[in-house]
Amino acid sequence: MVELPKLAREVGVGRLFVKDEGKNPTASFKARGLAAAVTRARARGVPGLVVPTAGNAGAALAAYGAAAGVAVRVYAPITTPAPILATIRALGADLVTVEGHIGDAGRLAVDFARESGFFNVATLREPYRVEGNKTLGIELAEQLGWALPDVIVYPTGGGEGVVGIWKAALEMREWGWIDPSVPLPKLVVAQAAGCAPLVRAWKAAAGEALPWENPQTSAAGLRVPAPLGDRLVLKALRESGGIAAAVDEELIAAATKWMATRSGIDACPEGGCALAVLVDLVREGAIGANACVVVFNTGSGASYRSA
Numbered sequence: 001m002v003e004l005p006k007l008a009r010e011v012g013v014g015r016l017f018v019k020d021e022g023k024n025p026t027a028s029f030k031a032r033g034l035a036a037a038v039t040r041a042r043a044r045g046v047p048g049l050v051v052p053t054a055g056n057a058g059a060a061l062a063a064y065g066a067a068a069g070v071a072v073r074v075y076a077p078i079t080t081p082a083p084i085l086a087t088i089r090a091l092g093a094d095l096v097t098v099e100g101h102i103g104d105a106g107r108l109a110v111d112f113a114r115e116s117g118f119f120n121v122a123t124l125r126e127p128y129r130v131e132g133n134k135t136l137g138i139e140l141a142e143q144l145g146w147a148l149p150d151v152i153v154y155p156t157g158g159g160e161g162v163v164g165i166w167k168a169a170l171e172m173r174e175w176g177w178i179d180p181s182v183p184l185p186k187l188v189v190a191q192a193a194g195c196a197p198l199v200r201a202w203k204a205a206a207g208e209a210l211p212w213e214n215p216q217t218s219a220a221g222l223r224v225p226a227p228l229g230d231r232l233v234l235k236a237l238r239e240s241g242g243i244a245a246a247v248d249e250e251l252i253a254a255a256t257k258w259m260a261t262r263s264g265i266d267a268c269p270e271g272g273c274a275l276a277v278l279v280d281l282v283r284e285g286a287i288g289a290n291a292c293v294v295v296f297n298t299g300s301g302a303s304y305r306s307a
Contacts, residue, residue, distance in 0.1 A: 254272075
């Protein structure tokens with residue numbers, strides 16, 4: 001986690017940290033959840049594992065499947081960034097690319113699991129990915145001296161990161177790991193304007209998100225038109241007094257470059273989306289000038305570059 005005082009002044013908040021998940025094995029936050037999922041699945045003796053992915057989950061499953069000696073099949077949209085597809089192949093997984101988006105890949109994964117006996121570790125289809133993703137919140141508290149920031153901005157596709165962080169926050173408060181008298185952070189869900197089902201649902205005060213039509217964004221991890229964790233994410237937003245907001249592709253690209261050149265962090269487009277949303281919310285007065293804010297950069301920018 002990197003504190004960025006200069007960027008904090010430019011954005012207009014009291015303190016600003018970037019939690020750089022690109023440093024994880026397989027270069028994204030997906031390593032956290034899939035490490036736990038593969039460990040438990042291997043203990044239960046599954047014959048193999050399958051996952052639909054926008055990219056990074058497939059790379060993480062391929063890596064941990066290889067380490068555990070468990071067969072892996074990955075379904076990914078053909079538009080997934082080429083470096084991520086190359087990583088999945090290099091780690092020995094059986095990769096099937098499909099026309100369409102992650103929802104189309106998801107349907108094929110369900111069919112394959114039914115036919116083959118492989119276990120489907122798609123987002124929120126089993127409990128252990130969330131348990132692994134709780135380390136997003138636990139590690140954040142540890143790095144801040146067993147406290148949490150005022151605001152957490154998380155770029156959100158399927159929702160597992162937000163669900164894990166909020167579960168960790170509630171448990172840490174219950175267990176006395178953090179001061180129970182201090183309010184928990186306000187969660188901010190950041191999405192791309194070209195695929196923003198959670199933002200639309202939040203603005204409508206709905207309990208679930210309707211599938212997004214024709215999802216389009218350069219941030220592959222945010223191109224999730226029907227997030228399976230929609231109800232849990234929207235519940236966490238309500239409980240935390242949070243916000244869901246979206247920005248367009250031009251702002252995502254500019255903020256991705258801005259984060260990288262101000263911090264030395266190789267930001268992914270999802271991280272740029274989170275920073276751009278923060279800037280908008282500060283400008284609107286939804287986040288105060290004295291706030292301590294953590295922005296998650298959920299993966300490595302290198303995964304998106306073909307050259």
